[in-house]
Amino acid sequence: MKKKILILGGGHSKERSISLKTAKAVMKSLKSLYKLKFCDPSKNFFKTVKKFKPDVIFNALHGRFGEDGYIQTIIETLNIKYTHSGVISSMMAMDKEISKKIFKINKILTPKYIKIKNSHNKINYKKINSYLKYPVVIKPINEGSSLDVFICKNRLSLLTNLKKMKNYKEILIEKFIPGREIQVAIMGNKKLGAIELKPKRQFYDYKAKYNLDAKTKHIIPVSLSKKKYEKINNIALKAHKLLKCKGITRSDFKFYNGKFYLLELNTQPGMTNLSLVPEIAAYKGITFRSLTSWMIKDASKNR
Numbered sequence: 001m002k003k004k005i006l007i008l009g010g011g012h013s014k015e016r017s018i019s020l021k022t023a024k025a026v027m028k029s030l031k032s033l034y035k036l037k038f039c040d041p042s043k044n045f046f047k048t049v050k051k052f053k054p055d056v057i058f059n060a061l062h063g064r065f066g067e068d069g070y071i072q073t074i075i076e077t078l079n080i081k082y083t084h085s086g087v088i089s090s091m092m093a094m095d096k097e098i099s100k101k102i103f104k105i106n107k108i109l110t111p112k113y114i115k116i117k118n119s120h121n122k123i124n125y126k127k128i129n130s131y132l133k134y135p136v137v138i139k140p141i142n143e144g145s146s147l148d149v150f151i152c153k154n155r156l157s158l159l160t161n162l163k164k165m166k167n168y169k170e171i172l173i174e175k176f177i178p179g180r181e182i183q184v185a186i187m188g189n190k191k192l193g194a195i196e197l198k199p200k201r202q203f204y205d206y207k208a209k210y211n212l213d214a215k216t217k218h219i220i221p222v223s224l225s226k227k228k229y230e231k232i233n234n235i236a237l238k239a240h241k242l243l244k245c246k247g248i249t250r251s252d253f254k255f256y257n258g259k260f261y262l263l264e265l266n267t268q269p270g271m272t273n274l275s276l277v278p279e280i281a282a283y284k285g286i287t288f289r290s291l292t293s294w295m296i297k298d299a300s301k302n303r
Contacts, residue, residue: 002035006054010040013063022271023060029289056299057082067268068094085245085267086303113174135176140168179256184236185280191233193280196222
């Protein structure tokens with residue numbers, strides 16, 4: 001009998017639409033190999049699990065609830081095998097402050113930052129100017145897909161963009177690092193490879209990631225010396241291991257003045273037709289079906 005795979009997609013986060021695309025692509029790739037069922041966990045999750053009795057849950061959720069340890073905690077209590085990283089790893093990677101602290105302690109270069117409570121009265125603009133210097137990047141502590149990320153060139157720009165983020169209680173203000181955008185994929189505990197992005201937009205934001213009209217250029221192989229290429233892959237693997245991640249992860253870097261700055265690590269990379277991990281895998285001769293099949297085989301309890 002074919003294994004029963006429950007594919008989670010949609011969810012509550014702002015990345016719901018991308019999650020649905022990921023789930024659809026995964027289902028298409030696996031349909032002849034397994035008995036599949038789609039489930040949006042925001043609707044009848046426990047009822048679906050009880051009735052379907054899956055052997056494995058494929059977590060195709062993105063953003064909060066899906067990759068911050070929340071759904072992982074629920075699946076752990078159900079004692080079912082699942083894909084991607086576990087509870088603590090997901091939580092640490094999703095929380096940009098926690099992950100950056102871990103990177104810094106372990107001598108992984110990451111942009112300087114200040115965490116603020118999103119209240120005008122509590123923002124120390126002098127400290128921002130002296131410690132970080134403009135331009136700066138502002139982003140929520142725990143969102144993905146570059147949602148609500150803004151580059152601010154001065155105090156006025158910072159004030160304007162902070163108003164757009166009034167629904168977030170905590171915000172990271174980070175030193176803007178110019179330079180090349182390079183992303184690295186890890187598969188299990190192996191270095192899968194890297195890809196460079198040249199967005200037409202100001203940076204590799206949500207539209208640049210998911211909108212074909214944005215015309216972001218994907219460059220593979222990445223033009224780096226053998227030594228530099230090995231270094232960026234090693235940093236990604238080190239970060240993956242430090243956060244005790246499982247399955248597939250993707251690390252986002254800026255390469256500037258000969259140095260690699262790790263911006264963040266993603267435990268639930270997108271698996272759409274524009275997604276980077278499948279593109280890196282394809283360059284290495286791994287088909288989309290082989291990639292998703294590997295993720296099913298890699299699934300386990302107590303991740």
